[in-house]
Amino acid sequence: MGVTKTEIFTEEQNQLATLLKALAHPARIAILQRMMVANTCICGDLVGELGLAQATISQHLKELKNAGLIQGTIEGVSVCYCIHPENWKKLEQHLSGFLKEFKGPVSCC
Amino acid sequence: MGVTKTEIFTEEQNQLATLLKALAHPARIAILQRMMVANTCICGDLVGELGLAQATISQHLKELKNAGLIQGTIEGVSVCYCIHPENWKKLEQHLSGFLKEFKGPVSCC
DNA sequence: TTAATTAATCGTAATATTGCAATATATAGA
DNA sequence: TCTATATATTGCAATATTACGATTAATTAA
Numbered sequence: 271m272g273v274t275k276t277e278i279f280t281e282e283q284n285q286l287a288t289l290l291k292a293l294a295h296p297a298r299i300a301i302l303q304r305m306m307v308a309n310t311c312i313c314g315d316l317v318g319e320l321g322l323a324q325a326t327i328s329q330h331l332k333e334l335k336n337a338g339l340i341q342g343t344i345e346g347v348s349v350c351y352c353i354h355p356e357n358w359k360k361l362e363q364h365l366s367g368f369l370k371e372f373k374g375p376v377s378c379c
Numbered sequence: 380m381g382v383t384k385t386e387i388f389t390e391e392q393n394q395l396a397t398l399l400k401a402l403a404h405p406a407r408i409a410i411l412q413r414m415m416v417a418n419t420c421i422c423g424d425l426v427g428e429l430g431l432a433q434a435t436i437s438q439h440l441k442e443l444k445n446a447g448l449i450q451g452t453i454e455g456v457s458v459c460y461c462i463h464p465e466n467w468k469k470l471e472q473h474l475s476g477f478l479k480e481f482k483g484p485v486s487c488c
Numbered sequence: 489t490t491a492a493t494t495a496a497t498c499g500t501a502a503t504a505t506t507g508c509a510a511t512a513t514a515t516a517g518a
Numbered sequence: 519t520c521t522a523t524a525t526a527t528t529g530c531a532a533t534a535t536t537a538c539g540a541t542t543a544a545t546t547a548a
Contacts, residue, residue, distance in 0.1 A: 271505085271506050271507045271508080271531070271532045271533065272504080272505050272506050272507080272531085272532055272533030272534050272535095273505095273506065273507080273532070273533055273534080274404065274405065274406075274505090274506065274507090274534095275406075275430070275431065275506085275507080276405060278429065278430035278431070279405035279406070279408075279409055280409075283405040283408045283409050283412075284405050286405075286408055287402075287403050287404050287405040287407075287408055290399050290400075290402045290403035291399075291400075291403040291404075293396075293399045293403075294396050294397075294399035294400040294402075294403045295383065295396050295400075295535090295536085296383065296385060296388035296389075296392040296393045296395075296396040297383075297384075297388070297536090298396075299388075299392045299395055299396055299477070300388055300389075300392050303392075303477075303480060306480040306481045306482070307480060309482050309485055310485050311485060313494095314494065314495075317494095317495090320387065321384070321387040322384065322387070322537075322538090323537065323538050323539080324494085324495075324496095324538090325495095325496085325497080325498095325537075325538055325539075325540090326536075326537050326538065327495095328495060328496055328497085329496090329497095329535095329536080329537080329538095330536095331495090331496095332496080332497095344495095344544090344545085346494090346545065346546065347492090347493055347494050347495085347544075347545045347546055348493085348494055348495075348545095349494080349495060349496095352484075352485050353481050353484075355481075355483065355484040358478070358481055361478070362475075362478050365474060365478070366471075366475070368408070368412070369467070369470070369471050369474070371412060371415040371416060372415045372462050372464075372467055373415065373418050374464065375461075375462075375464040376418055376419050376420060376461050380501070380502045380503065380535085380536050380537045380538080381501085381502055381503030381504050381505095381534080381535050381536050381537080382502070382503055382504080382535095382536065382537080383503095383504095383535090383536065383537090384536085384537080404505090404506085406506095422524095423523095423524065423525075426524090426525090431507075431508090432507065432508050432509080433508090433524085433525075433526095434507075434508055434509075434510090434525095434526085434527085434528095435506075435507050435508065436525095437525060437526055437527085438506080438507080438526090438527095439506095440525095440526095441526080441527095453514090453515090453525095455515065455516065455524090456514075456515045456516060456522090456523055456524050456525085457515095457523085457524055457525075458524080458525065458526095489548100490547100490548085491546100491547085491548080492545100492546085492547080492548095493544100493545085493546080493547100494543100494544085494545085494546100495542100495543085495544085495545105496541100496542080496543075496544095497540100497541080497542070497543090498539105498540085498541075498542085499538105499539095499540085499541100500537100500538090500539095500540105501536100501537090501538095502535100502536085502537090503534100503535080503536080503537105504533100504534075504535065504536090505532100505533080505534065505535085506531105506532085506533080506534090507530100507531095507532090507533105508529105508530090508531095509528105509529095509530095510527100510528085510529085510530105511526100511527080511528075511529100512525100512526080512527070512528085513524100513525080513526070513527085514523100514524085514525085514526095515522100515523085515524085515525105516521100516522085516523085516524105517520100517521085517522085517523100518519100518520085518521080518522095
């Protein structure tokens, strides 16, 4: 199949899974780190700095954008990308909310 | 292709991506939430509570176990699963370290 | 207008993931 | 031992993901 049965899960579970999936690739992590560390917009320097083809990076950027994690602005002939601040904050909250549900080790295992 | 070029990324980026991939499915999120909320071991009640076949759930449990996120103990005829406390803590640190690299909105976008 | 530059999209090949039925394995109890 | 119960594994079909070359679209500069 290869198709996830989203209908049997809550909206929240599906949303979190979608966000995590967008993050779950080393290239996309590398792209996001670069944007965060640079603390400025990244305009095209990604190609050549990561060892991936232009089409591949464009595809990863699209996925990050679809997930709402980054935003892009056309800057002349190139495009500037940076973290989407509000959504990044939401991601942090959503994720930490999920991780914090764990209340410490249990007795039985 | 469908194969990730792990060799061009850092060990850290690959590790984080692997962990996130293990989390990035609504069924696995649901399983983990159940374990966290129950705050006790889950022994087989998962099948039937989620709307997935036994084989499918077993597969998801295996993935979570491979990622080190849960641990299982044989309890007679059934198996008890719970969150792996140390690794869960590591995940929290790893993830929050990553998310905190973002230093707030930039001027250019 | 034309040429150069940059990024997006298309098409495709290779591989991975999801889900399940069927089967195998392992343990407890009769 | 035999049976029932619980979980793991196998094999398979459908779909998704990753990567890239080729092409297209959009903008700037000449």
